Amino acid sequence: MSWIYSYHSHTLRHTPPVVIIAGDELKLDNKEGVIWEGYNRKNCRRILVYRTPGITPDMFERYTIEGTNKPFYVIRRVKPRWTRLGDYETSVFLVPNDGSTHNHTTYMWVGRGPFTPIPCGGHKDTIKINDRTFIDRKCYQMCLATGAVWICYDELVYELCWDDYESFNRAVKLVGTRDEIIARALTGDKDCQKILQGLNITLQTP
């Protein structure tokens, strides 16, 4: 790992070990270990997700978010490390869990943006990274967070659940369309009202 430290001149930070990557397909067979990349052109932020040599492709369990064709991958016994190089690069590294004490699931939502992550509340500092690279109409974005977080992308809202999900295939779920969220908020649903607040959506009245 020493080359990473010297190249980026940054301190790598630590988060919990169970990692779930959602939102986009991963390139698990990439020889350089780059399993996801968001990049538009030079002078634009490059966003990279690496699997380090100890993390093999068979450690990625693929699921689909119920009601959609969006994939998510569960990777056990790993933890993320990340670094940001000014305005140029954001890199996340999946490294083997060294056995240290970790309590919560870590999520990465990757893919086309712009999307808006909204912390579900109750936990401070849940969003660790939220970087995007934006050129013309093309946008890639990556968000690294601990649950629970809502991801609002396009017209849909997804939930990166808190640790109490029944099984891994229920860890990421579709909450609903934006219209459904608004309709439920009008019935007094507190979560949906919080999502609207996070999206700065204010309904007009007569």
Next chain:
Amino acid sequence: MLYIIGEYLDFRNGILLWSACNGATRRILKLLRAPNVADDQFVQHRISGCDTPAYRLENATVRWLDTERKETGVFIAAAENPEPRTVYIVLNEDQGFRIIPHPSNPSPVYLHRTSSGSRACSAIAVVSAPAFAERLNYDGSPRDYFYLAEDAPYYLGSRNAVIAKAFADDEVCRQLMQQASWDIGTL
């Protein structure tokens, strides 16, 4: 009281009651309801003299979201204390309409959005009563008129029918003729 007038609603799609969009890049107009507004709260109201559908809702209120992303969503929500004024949601997926203020309500339009394509102009509006609605033809000329009153909607007919009734001392038609500023020749 809340009235919805102009188009039939589809209760089979859950929260989405009506939508219109005249082209992929055009604004999409939607009428939606909160899940706690049941089908049977929409009471069909027959307007005498025409077959234009209308629905009456009690204990309901209206909210809307009008985004720059070319989308307008009007939401019907249940309310224990709805607005005391009668509010109309006017829908049209033919050639659109204009709202003409009533003398006692100079600013009736809260929201009026259209989705214009090559052959059609759908529209949605949230309007406070009383007001007049003028449905339009393909060339933008007036087709017929409605009186959106405090108690219920009324069909007034074509422009000539309104003028004829105004000359017969119909108060509402006289008010419409005055508000629309029609140029009527006289000796």
